[in-house]
Amino acid sequence: MVKAIRKFCSAVERTCFVQKPFNYDHHGDDWELASDVRCGKQQSPIAINRKKICLSKASKLHFLNYHKPLAGPLKFHNTGTTAKLYFSAVEDGTLPGICGCVLESVYQAVQMHFHWGSESSKGAEHTIDGVRHDGELHIVHKNCAYSTKSEAMCSPDGFVVLAILLRAVTKPKVEPVGLNKILQQVKQLQEFGSITTIKPQMKMNELFANIKTDEFFSYKGSLTTPPCVEAVNWFVFPKALEVGKKYLRHFWCLQDSYDKLVINNYRNLQDIHDRTVYFRSMM
Ligand SMILES: [Zn+2]
Structure with a gap:
């Protein structure tokens, strides 16, 4: 069975997962997606509505290293x-x-990236009770049971993404020290393709600052960028993390391969269909 999946995946890898360029001109409505994804019933991001959630009795997430x-x-x-x-x-x-929680495997942290708006607009991907925040940080983890990213993409339990909503303020009540180390470097990334390195030692848990990680929404969804495969267990923390606007504004100066500004890089909200959104509160 595993062999069959691997064979299928390597075929899919060759055809579907070649990364084609995409942009946010229409927030994803014009992306070329495979037909099963286009008609998928588990797409992300979604509008989370507290009146329609199901309380979860699952255990907490465990953070390793x-x-x-x-x-x-x-x-x-x-x-x-x-x-x-x-x-x-x-x-x-x-x-x-x-x-931990509902996860049946260990998921390894691979990368994190940001979604943002512009001087005059907000750019988070998920909304909560109709509110869209200024930005959203995604910490992407891959299921260790799969050796490659492509293999994980073929599987409903391929990835876990932690979503931290960001609120731009003049002076955060609690400075997100770990995140600031990263945000300070965004101004080095203005040119398309540019790469910088973060040298100061950073611990993953510094990213959360004062976010309570044992309280979250969770649901089954997809990657929010092409190929948008339905391979993600989402965990969205309800409280937004305050970040200095002086840092967040550096994102608005990033340029793409056409020298256009990368702004409002969020995918439009997707239909929730018959999915359940769970909420785990602190117990
Ligand atoms: Zn993302």
Whole structure:
């Protein structure tokens, strides 16, 4: 069975997962997607409505090596559609990851990237009770049961993405120290394709600042960028993280391969269909 899946995946890899360029001119409505994805019933992002959630009794998420400094240096890249940071192992060579809650496997942290708006618009992907925040950070984890990203893309349990909503303020009540180390470098990424490295030692759990990680919405969804495969367990933290506007505004100066500004890089909200959104509150 596993062999059959692998064979299928390597065929799919050759045909579907070749990354074609895309942009956010129509927030994803014009992306060329495979027909099963286009008609998919588990697409992301979604509008989360607190009146329609189901309370979850699942255990908490467990964060593995999130408290240890990453060995680095970490590569930070202007991909033309986002600013993406690739994680390294921690200093003893093991990888940061998550498990627990409803997850049946360990998921390894691979990369994180941002979605943002512009001077005059907000750019988070998920909305909560109709509110769209200024930006959204996605921490992407791959199921360790699959050796390649393409293999994970073929599987409904391929990825876990943690979504942290961002609110731009003049002075955050609690400075997100870890995130600031990264945001300070965004101004180095203005040109399409540029890469910078983050040298200061950073621990994954510094990214959360004062976000309570045992309280979250969760649902089954998709990647929000092509190929938009339905391979993601989403965990969305309800409280937005305050970040300095002086940092967030650097994103608005990033350029794509046509020298156009990368702004409002969010996909339009997708139909929830008959999916259940769970909410785990602190117990
Ligand atoms: Zn994303």
